[in-house]
Amino acid sequence: MKLTIHRGTHEIGGSCVELCSEKARIIIDLGMPLVDAHNEPFDSKQLEGKGIPELIASQLLPDVKGLYAGEEKGIDAVLISHPHQDHYGLLRYLNPEIPVYLSKGCLALIQASDIFIPTKANLRNAATFEMWQPFTIADLVITPQLVDHSGFDAAAFLIEGDGKKIFYSGDFRGHGRKGKLLDNVLKHPIEDTDYLLLEGSMLGRDSGLYPTEQAVEDKMATMFKSKNNIAFVFCSSQNIDRLVSIYRAAKRTGQTTVIDLYTAYILNNLRDVSNKLPQHWWSDIRVFYFHGHVKTLQDNGLGSFVKECLSSRIYKEELSRDRKSLVMIAKYNPAFTRLINYLGDSDGALGIYSMWEGYLEKKDFRKSLQRRGMEFQTIHTSGHAPEQDLKRLVAAFKPRYVVPIHTFHLQGYQSLFPDAKVRPLNDGEELIL
Numbered sequence: 453m454k455l456t457i458h459r460g461t462h463e464i465g466g467s468c469v470e471l472c473s474e475k476a477r478i479i480i481d482l483g484m485p486l487v488d489a490h491n492e493p494f495d496s497k498q499l500e501g502k503g504i505p506e507l508i509a510s511q512l513l514p515d516v517k518g519l520y521a522g523e524e525k526g527i528d529a530v531l532i533s534h535p536h537q538d539h540y541g542l543l544r545y546l547n548p549e550i551p552v553y554l555s556k557g558c559l560a561l562i563q564a565s566d567i568f569i570p571t572k573a574n575l576r577n578a579a580t581f582e583m584w585q586p587f588t589i590a591d592l593v594i595t596p597q598l599v600d601h602s603g604f605d606a607a608a609f610l611i612e613g614d615g616k617k618i619f620y621s622g623d624f625r626g627h628g629r630k631g632k633l634l635d636n637v638l639k640h641p642i643e644d645t646d647y648l649l650l651e652g653s654m655l656g657r658d659s660g661l662y663p664t665e666q667a668v669e670d671k672m673a674t675m676f677k678s679k680n681n682i683a684f685v686f687c688s689s690q691n692i693d694r695l696v697s698i699y700r701a702a703k704r705t706g707q708t709t710v711i712d713l714y715t716a717y718i719l720n721n722l723r724d725v726s727n728k729l730p731q732h733w734w735s736d737i738r739v740f741y742f743h744g745h746v747k748t749l750q751d752n753g754l755g756s757f758v759k760e761c762l763s764s765r766i767y768k769e770e771l772s773r774d775r776k777s778l779v780m781i782a783k784y785n786p787a788f789t790r791l792i793n794y795l796g797d798s799d800g801a802l803g804i805y806s807m808w809e810g811y812l813e814k815k816d817f818r819k820s821l822q823r824r825g826m827e828f829q830t831i832h833t834s835g836h837a838p839e840q841d842l843k844r845l846v847a848a849f850k851p852r853y854v855v856p857i858h859t860f861h862l863q864g865y866q867s868l869f870p871d872a873k874v875r876p877l878n879d880g881e882e883l884i885l
């Protein structure tokens with residue numbers, strides 16, 4: 453068996469891993485980079501107007517023979533661990549004959565979000581797997597395992613073949629709404645793992661403001677309880693755990709949660725995967741219509757969904773009138789600015805930033821909200837395991853080798869796991885297992 457990490461040995465994002473056995477060649481994740489060669493945020497506009505050979509030559513696409521459209525198929529399958537763009541964002545270039553294996557929730561979330569944020573993911577040949585149900589690709593046996601992560605329905609993969617066991621951690625944590633999954637893995641680690649490909653997003657980073665998703669919910673509830681104006685919570689509509697935390701905090705304090713049509717559409721598309729997710733028809737949910745979302749849905753033949761939400765629609769006059777009892781999930785954009793201009797009196801309103809603070813540095817909106825008299829707070833917890841949880845995982849698995857991936861701190865692995873053999877790789881380097 454041969455392992456090649458085509459991208460991800462020295463960076464977070466752009467993940468692409470190849471495993472090659474006697475009879476199979478598979479790719480795990482085909483992600484969009486998060487940073488460019490100068491460690492600046494990656495601008496996906498760089499991809500536009502370029503053909504696949506040019507994208508490979510400029511190292512925007514990993515150089516994997518037989519993976520892309522327009523060439524002879526040389527890969528048997530692509531596995532996608534979870535619906536974050538740094539793990540699936542380059543699927544549009546995939547040879548459409550290659551099957552893509554992913555969880556039901558991952559597929560639903562990618563398809564729903566592609567309408568609003570088009571990555572044009574090529575999923576015509578999608579095959580969904582069930583967690584903990586092994587499936588085979590030629591001589592490889594793959595067992596997906598549900599993990600706790602800010603990405604929905606996320607998987608780690610146990611891959612067995614050629615007498616070897618490889619465990620790909622994907623992105624994971626143990627402090628989210630499904631934290632028990634990590635406890636279970638620690639209690640029942642996979643024995644005789646040869647290679648543990650372990651994400652290290654949190655190496656060299658401080659573990660963040662709030663320790664758990666529950667702590668995020670509790671802090672929000674405390675803030676909602678004493679507010680006397682509307683609360684805006686800025687978060688990703690794809691972070692389903694967070695949407696649930698906000699909804700629960702609002703419910704606990706007798707508040708109604710206002711979502712936009714984009715969020716309503718995402719949640720609605722996941723209803724078959726989980727019946728616990730807040731939906732637009734729930735009595736304590738209202739839907740605000742931004743013109744851009746209405747148009748996007750209509751342009752994609754989804755006008756019926758716009759109509760379906762009408763019974764929960766909330767108009768701006770109601771937002772103004774009932775502001776004390778409302779929590780609105782928001783995005784900072786011109787349409788939002790127009791809305792707060794309409795609402796006027798921002799005194800005592802809350803602006804809660806609930807995403808990675810790294811995104812905040814580039815934006816001026818903290819000041820802009822404070823200037824209007826809003827109270828600004830960051831309430832967030834990471835989607836990734838802090839160092840102590842990575843240590844617990846390595847101690848439980850006792851793998852023959854730990855292979856660093858999805859990290860900016862490759863050099864931190866050996867000191868973090870002094871008792872383990874760490875096998876660092878370079879992008880594109882082939883390792884015979």
Ligand SMILES: [Zn+2]
Pocket residue numbers: 534536601603623835
């Ligand atoms: Zn992720």
